Amino acid sequence: MAEGIQLSVALAMTRKNLLVAFRYPVNVTCRVLGVAAIVPAYLLAVSCFMPGGVAGLTSTSAGRLLVGIVVYGFIIYQFSSDALWMIGFYLRQEQVEGTLEALYVTPANSLVYLFTRLIEPLALSSLNALMALVVGLGLFHLPVPEHGGLALFALLGAVLGIFGLSFGMAALSLLYFESAQAIAGGVQFALLTGCAMIYPFSALPPGARQLAQVIPLSYAVDLFRSALLCFPAGYPELASVRSELVVVALWGLVTPVLGIVSYRWAERRARALGLIGRF
């Protein structure tokens, strides 16, 4: 099939996915407002450990640093969590509704389906990230973000790698159906806690910190928030900026390729076993 036609298929699928994602404005509003509840819940939890409570959190430099770690880390968590489960979830939903098999008999490349599904988590996570920033800046005196270019690079690397993982989760969905969603939930929490997304790496017990050091996503998290917080003393925590840049770049480039390879393998296996249309 010609590349031009694949492109027009991709555009049509993207448009359809955006239409579905934003079809119910109340739905989108609720998703974004949910962040306005979750971020304060975590920050109020932190304030319990601060002398002076909330006032102690927002008025001291140590408290504001922690606000920055929570809010900026939450942004990466948003991008990672949505992408991780959504692709596999929608794939399974298409199976349940009986439309996945129909998609496979069209001349469109099945990878186009996967790529265009990424638009919804990208759009929603961006809105959620904005909401987290507004809540942090407005209610908890979040330090103003700095080094935007470097932070954007770290975020891009993190997100590309997460997309690779989400392709892997989609592969699992083809073979293990609902169980794959539970695995995605497990991976989501493992990354949240293992990559110290909303607390400093120094808070991890020694064994868990060693584990964090072998997960490449940890370096993206560390680089992203260290840059936005203007590299306070002791940050980045895991390695030098230069080393973290290399790890983030490799994570962003290699993981999507591995994800696509694993999806292709799962797809062939699912076809051989007759699982594509299974409900």
Added chain:
Amino acid sequence: MSAPSAARAVLAVASNHLRMMSRTPFYLLMDLALPLLIAAVPMLLGRSFAGPGASSAFSANTGTNNPFLFMLLGSTQFVLVGGALFNVGSWVRRELQAGTLESVFATPNQRVTIVLGVCVYGLLKDLAILVVSLSVACLVLGARSFDLRVVAAIGWMVLGAIPTYAMAVAYAALVLQLREVSALTQLLQGATGLLMGVFFPVEILPKPLQVLAWCFPPTWSIHGMRSLLLGMSWRLGALERDLSVMLALAVIFPVLALLLFRRAEEKLLAAGGFGGL
């Protein structure tokens, strides 16, 4: 429909859901571990402040020097409330999407009986989650820390589950009318976490939010469990007073929920039934 038949229908629906759950054991494991995972984040945040001041600050701000159990009870209740909304709300939505809700509601059972069956299933799962959480707490803190208070806390949770599931039935009525509510469920889960003081005492919220929080049954439920297991002061000064509020909520909320559900039913029947997507 006679009471024994209704009870059989409730048990049949609950058993159907338990069987469906058994098809994906990893989901169950995730549910059981969820309170621990959720509690881990604020615990690790707290640890990042670990210094001589952190534990005394926690004690001064919350009234207990046991952040682990404080957070674990909060996250457990959070999972239970979120689960109640999700179990009932997403079940209605799933059946609507699959086109089976109208057929299920066309059986000789009362519609609310079927919804109650889903609630019983949720309650059984909640009990398992609470028992696992408390067992972990016992292991970490030493079983002697608890004794009979654990049993009392389980009883308190069951009592608190009645108005919580009543809220879930009211939510199901809303799902019947609004249809696509996955994000509303997420918003409510987040908002309930904030309102009931999942990781912090409700007293640190602004005054208007505090008033709202104390109208909300899970806030009483979580506060009661913390009072029982952590020796924190009762909201109204004594166990009997807090218990009488819980009993009142356990009567008022189910009545309100049934009224709302019936009203939603009538509106939908007048508009052509339960078959629309």
